[in-house]
Amino acid sequence: MGILLLITKPLGIYLFQVLDGKNTFLEPVLGPVERFTYRLLRVDPRREQGWKQYTAAMLLFSLVTMVFTYAVLRLQDHLPFHGIIDGLLNKTAITPDLAFNTAASFTTNTNWQAYTGENTMSYFSQMVGLASHNFWSAAVGIAIAAALVRGIARHESGTVGNFWVDLVRIHYYLLLPICIFYAAFLISQGIPQNFKPYDTxxxxxxxxxxxxxxxxxxxxxxxxxxxxxxxxxxxxxxxxVEGPIASQIAIKMLGTNGGGFVNANAAHPFENPTPLSNFLQMLSIFAIPSALTYYLGRAVKNQKHGWAVWGAMAAIFLVGVITCWKAEADGSPNLYRNGVVQTDGNMEGKEMRFGIFNSALFATITTDASCGAVNSMHDSFTPIGGLVPLFNIQLGEIVFGGVGAGLYGMLIFVILAVFIAGLMVGRTPEYLGKKIQAFEVKMAGLVVLVLTLSILGFAAWAAGANNFGAPDPVTNALTNGTNNNGPHGFSEILYTFSSATGNNGSAFAGIGANTPWYNTTIALATLIGRFFMIVPIMAIAGSLAAKKLVPAGPGSFPVDGWTFIILLIGTVLLIGALNFLPALALGPVVEHFLMYTGKLF
Amino acid sequence: MKSSDLNQRRSADQAPLLQTDRAGVGTPNPGGKDYSILQETLTSILATVVLGLIVSGLYPLVVWGLGQGLFHHKADGSLIVAADGTTVLGSELLGQNFGGKQYFNPRPSAAGAAGYDPTASSGTNLGPTSDKLINGQHKKDAAGKDVTDPSNFDGIKDLVAAYRTANGLKDADAVPADAVTRSGSGMDPHISVANAQLQLPRVARERGKSPDEIRQIVDKYTEGRDLGIFGEPHVNTLLLNLALDGKLPSVAGK
Known part of the structure; x- marks a missing residue:
């Protein structure tokens, strides 16, 4: 946490240089490449876009890249590196529903994986079809956040930036340089990077x-x-297992994507070999989202506001970590009543080299951000230990959050908090000199409602129908797909659609969700969660950018300091709790009490 | 960096390329008349190709070059090669199953039918109120006797009983959690120090060596916390067992 605090300012300043067109120290090397790229793309970097054009460019780019990945996966058996392991599935093309699910999930920065990477995907699919999206979707997220911040910072302006310029600069100046060194460090810890067949x-x-x-x-x-x-x-x-793993892991963490090379994700020794690599992976998840709060403060010329947002995030984060850690360290009475050392905690699904604390910490971080990488199996967590990641996702992953997504998600809550504060004192709400009016609040409300509806609607559909999951291996009858019975099974379904809609990608992974119904609905949930959030946010950005600046008066609500932090946390928790507590009560909460009675399912 | 430096830098950097300072800012229709959805689609396709070549071609190759050049052994999967120079015995990072009494037994594994299958890495994904996790799942024949079946699954109770029997523990003795729980990846090569200590007398007895001799080798393959703070101390069972068998090139000569 201390190190995160230390890197926030320098990285935030650097982000400001990258996103606002300032020259960075890499300019002498990359400047010519950057300008050459604009010529190739036929983009005039001097011309800015209004919010509609910016959004259209973003949507078109997302659509093209999604189709691209769909094609790569479907044609896997005709592309290089296929069938590198005899007898395994990656000789064959990916089925249409799984390819759609995977393409949608990687395009939206979700990285939900209904497949087992090491026996389904070829090196080419991993490297070209999937890892590419780790860069692209991360850059899109940061670009949207930058556009929103510009909207807040500007006044009487018709533009919010140029999407292509943001996209290219984020790749060249931010993601690629960090990833190259980061990946090399990960190799030094033991992550493979090669193109040879699996060793025997x-x-x-x-x-x-x-x-x-x-x-x-x-x-x-x-x-x-x-x-x-x-x-x-x-x-x-x-x-x-071999392959170009390190290059994919570096961007998977830095871009808060979370899609692993192998099934066990960051629990696997080849993705996360040492406690030190584990620490750096956690830090790299939070690095850009945290720095973006500093960027916010700098761009709107109110650094205290940036730190206030950071403080609200940090407070929710710490409560989550402590709750999860305590639950996992206390463990399950069903284990220690049967002769397992109680003080060892709940080690089911956890790696020895990480232990309880680093597993709980990782689980909290990966769901505070929209990363979704896991270094332990959340499905095997205790009910309260599992509730923390689940609730983190449902809050909207605004605790540092995904790259870009965390900041623009949190700014929705900032707008709502300012609105509520305005209601309480009976004045027109203002945010940094802009009047918050019906349009902004409607858009913010739309974001919150659509996400809630997607999570609860799909989960209720799946739980009610009960036969969408993987078939029973013996009878071949379709099941509900859950790996656990009782309330924990419901938690698996709820977690699935929370993760998909929240673009997280982690799972209560026992669920057998590689079926046409699940693949399709999960893909839809990821698309809803991404684009029904981004489009209203861009509308807010455009609307704020066009507004006149109102000079701060005695009635202006200050957006720094403790009052604001507490109000912001309160808004986040209140909305999250109102939306999801009933569903959570049916899953982890009831399971927690049943666990202490010793009831098994 | 002092903040005054930054301000200076900022003002010095007011080049025409600045996005905030561009000509388009503030004008009502910055897109201009030549804006078209077709043009934007073309740019999307070009961007996919250009950025794709960089992030999926150039970038992994650069990392590959760095990795192979600087950390060749690790970039190739940290393979353990036998004294003959060709036979691969495993990877330092991936566990293998050792059920024999003369070995330190690793954690149970949910990866593949035999356990420790790197092409099927997985945990059990069973939660704390799962009957299967606690009591296991055993197929029985008509007479109620256990029969062998691929769907059989040892629960925590079975694993605790087996561990106590194997290591001569009493019924009241608590068993280390890592010894009876499956890891997240199913590939975890490590066990806790307490677990290794409990297995040590049995391994020494089976191998006809003194516990102190074995303890020295155990200590050698015990890894502490990284930089003294990260993670938990742990023992690598694969390296330890290969060393006991004299199969590790570095140990074979002793």
Whole structure:
């Protein structure tokens, strides 16, 4: 936390240089490249766009990149690096529903993954189809935040910046330079970066497993009673996953994307080998979102306001960490009643090298931000430990938040807080010299309502219908797809759509959601969560930019200091609690009490 | 950097390219007459190609060059190669299953049917009120006897009982959590120091060595906290077991 505080100002100043067209120290090297890129893209960098043009450019770019990734995944079996491991699925094309789900989820910075990376995606799909979006969607998020901040900072202006200029500058001056050094450091900790086939290790101790016996035509053999006949199979080797992992992990963290190379994400030793790499990954999730608050203060020439927003975020963050840590350290009575050391806490689904604290901390950070990388399995958390990440997402991931998304999400709450404060004292609400009027409040309300509706609506649909999930392996009947029964199963469904709508991408990962229904609805939820948020926000940006500046008077509500911080936190918690407490009561809350009675499902 | 420096810099940098200071600012129709959706679509496609080549081509190659040049062993997956120079025994970072009494047993694993399968990394994803997690799942035949089946799953209770039996613990003795819970990745090579200490007498007995001899090797493969503050102390079971077998090139000579 202290280190985060230290890097916020310098990185914030640097962001200001990047986003407001100032020359950075990299200008002598990258300036010519930047100008050449504009010529290639046929963009006039001097010409700014109004909010509608800016939004249209953003939507078109998102659409084109999404179609691009869909095509890469569908054509995987014709592209380089396919079938690099014999017998595994990445020889084949991705199914349409999974490709749609994955393309939508990566375009929206969600990185929900209904597939198992290491046996489904080829190196080409990972590197070109997926990792590219980690840059693009992160840059789009930062660009939108910059446009909104410009809208707040300007007055009587018809423009909010140029999307293409923002996109290119964020890539060249911010993401790429940091990622190259960051990725190299991650390799030094043990993350692989190569293009060779999977290695085969000879196991020291051979294992035996039972597999269904098959006849010559590869059909399972059944005995007279209709049961599948099993045979022993000796496992003598271990396939060691390889690939261009480090380059993808660096941007996955810095861009708060969270889409891992392998299924276990940052819990896997190849994605997160050491406690030190773990610490840096956590720091890099928060780095840009935190610096953006400083950028906000600088751009609107009210640095105290930037720090006030930072302070509100930090306060919610700390409460979350402590709650989650305490719950996980207390552990599950179902474990310690059965002879497990109580003080070890809830180690199910956690890595030994991280332990309880770093797992709880990571879980809180990844959901405060819209990252969604996980270094432990949230599904196996205690009910309250799991409630913290779930509620973090439902609050809108505004605690530092995703790159850009966190700041523009939080500014929605700032507008609502200013509006509520205005109502309380009976004056026209003002924010930094701009009157907040019906239009802005309607747009802010729209954002909050659409997100809530998407989360609760889809979750209620899935929980009510009960047969959208993966089929039962024995009977082949469709199930609700949940890996756990009882309230925890409901939590899995609720978490799924919270994560999708919030563009987080982490999961209560037991849920069997790689089915056409889930893939499609989750993809829709990610698109709703991204673009039904961005478009109203851009409308607010355009509206604020055009407004006249009103000189601050005695009735102006100060947007720095403790009153504002407390009011902002209150607004966030109040809206989040009103929207989601009933649903949470049915999931983690009731499970918490049942856990102490010893009831199992 | 002092804030006065920054102000100076800022005023010195008022070049024409500044987005805030551009000619378009403040004009009602900055897009101009030549703005068209077709042009923007073309730019989107061009941007996808140009930025795609950089972030998906150039960038991974630069990282690959740096990694292979500076940290070749790690960039290639931290492989452990046997004394013959060709056989790969594993990766220092990935666990393997060791069920034998002469080995330090790693944590149970949910990755693949045999456990520790890097192509199927996963945890159990079972929550604390899961009956399957606590009591396990055992297929029984008509007479109520356990039968072998791929769907069988050892619960916490089964794992605690097995650990106590294997290491000669009493029924009242608590078992370290890491010994009976599955990790998030299913690839965790590490166990806690307490877990290693409980297994140590058994390994020494099976190998006919004194506990002190074994303890020295355990200490060698115990990793402390990074920089003294991050993470928990842990023992790498793969390196430890290979060292006990004399298969690690660095240890084989001893």
């Amino acid at each position: 290790a000879q196991l020291t101790e051979k294992q035996t497993i039972q597999v269904p016996k098959t006849d010559a035509s590869n059909n399972p053999v059944k005995d007279t009673a209709g049961n599948v006949v099993l045979q022993d199979q000796s496992v003598e080797t271990q396939s060691i």
